[in-house]
Amino acid sequence: MTPELVADGTIMTGFWGVILAVLAGAIRISTPFLFVSLGECLTEKSGRINLGLEGTLVMGAMGGYGVSLYTGSPWLGVLAAGVLGIALGALHAWLCSRPKVNDIAVGIALMIFGVGLAFFLGKPLIKPSAPHLPAIPLGAWSSFPQVRAALNINILFVVGIGITLLVRWLLTRSRWGLVLRTVGESANSARAMGYDVNRVRLIATMCGGFLAGVGGSFLSLFYPGSWNEGLSSGQGLMAVALVIFAKWDPVRCLWASLLFGGASALGPALQSVGFNQGYYLFNAAPYVLTLVVMIATSSSERALAGQPAELRVAR
């Protein structure tokens, strides 16, 4: 993340400027976190970890940008990103359904494959500029340009909140969610009840891939809003930690994403008010935060609250 992307026209300075920039960043940067973590949450609830969502995110960013460029419709780009995510999710689920294949290792492989393929196919997309996703100017009432910029909220963020509630409803209130959680808690019980464990996990991983791909398209089609090889700073991987932090609860995923978005905006926000000391250390804030949270919430004695039991067996 380059500083000039966040510091758009700094007039409001000092403490409140930083607070505002962090809040603005929380909303803007959190969207990809939100989509990927919801996808990961769904996948993990079925009892599998997909570390490959980083690759899915980057593929989604590349594919979404490319389709938006060639069709002129950013929404088709978002859809294409989701479809790419479904394909990668299906590949992950199919590989993991083979005996003796480790889901974590497959995730790392798909991360390398997805990122490599996106860089390969995305070479011609670095220069041209594709149409962006529209934003809702909720801050039009304000005379401060920062407030206006901060409240220039993308539709995908609003969609993300809707999907959060939908995923929560699906998981806790629907028959489909109950089957999914059964598979995640005890594959043997689910099998005894006549459910096809691999099929349930396939669907969960494909849905997770769809969400991660859409999250990637936000990166290239809204913020930062271009395609290049340094686009993702590991959001797809941090989402995995974020799900642990959120205790496998979709609504908590939303809060955690906002927190991580704010932490990511801290370094650039401080720099924009002339506080340059340790700028690069502040860039590490989201990673340090994740690590601290994981240390604080983990325990070697008891299982984590909310963790699907099948993940414990897999460890």
Added chain:
Amino acid sequence: MPTTLAMAEASPAKRLSAVVQAAAIPAAAIAVSLALFGVFVGLFGANPIQVFHQMIRGSFGTWFSFQNTLQRSAPLMLTALCTALPARLGMVIIGGEGALVLGGLAAASVAYLMPASSPLTVKVMMVAGGLLVGGLWIGLSAALRAYRGVNETISSLLLNYIAIAILNFLVEGPLRDPASLNKPSTPPLADDVMIGSLPGLDVHWGLAFGLVFCVVTYVLMDRTVFGFSARMVGGNVRAAQLSGLRVARLMVVTAFVAGGAAGVAGAVEVAAVQGSANASLVAGYGYSGILVAFIARHNPLAVIPVSLLLGGIGASGGLLQRMFHLPDAAVNVLQGILFITILFSETYQGRRLVFKRRPVAAPMPKAGNENMVSA
């Protein structure tokens, strides 16, 4: 890995057939992934036969390209150990990149802090510094797993990003050489403390470090009581705990050795290639090392040929770009295909496809039990 435990007690003929099978399946997977890559480049208008021809020319075909391959394989051997050794205890550590970066940073700092010492002392301290810092970094990840139950895959990955942030902070701030304008770097190393080439070769000493580390860690993991205990943790943690092994200590010590290897890779990168610590350290050797470790099935000796193969693929990347106008990421695509195919081939391990023999139920080896008591 339970199969290797059982292997140690099997008859020489059975052992050979198991080794052949363990090697034949990855070899077949490599062939399949090359074929898939051929189809892939074919889709982009390149002639697969010519691509393979140029890849061989650019990696092993000439003495010059072979030396390039050797040079590239050296850091891969070391970063592969960073994943391979903890994997023997059932830990998936992917923090090689961070350990390499910090190892390089440590080497540059040592050279910066000891300007008056003799060149040999500085050289030794640079490598030792890289080993120590890399070891502590990955050791931390294992300690968090052992004592706090923190997922080591995620923590080692986060530590990668934190290490890169520390590198950026130091080379842009306290350790920045004012003369490095376009590419912020630490002050360059004096010529006499640079680690040179191996005698008679155009390949730096990192290759020797890589080979020695692979052989030594092989002996450690496969021929000592320590290694046996470590593998037992990987086979069954509960059984290891019940037989009185100090699981947490085994995890942390193994991870220290593993991270130390990656740290040395970073130190060599600084002291033999770059001449200072800068962003060039973040070259993806850590991530390629993960791939090497998985292809080598976490066997330190197998890491050597696999590193050569991956080093060769890396060395031929430039030629692919020049001759066929394929993006440089073509190499990454091939690595991804390789990784996926290798993992897929794991399904066939131990199935004895060619060597028809009834599956042997492996009882706990007798000698092993004695080892456990003494451990």
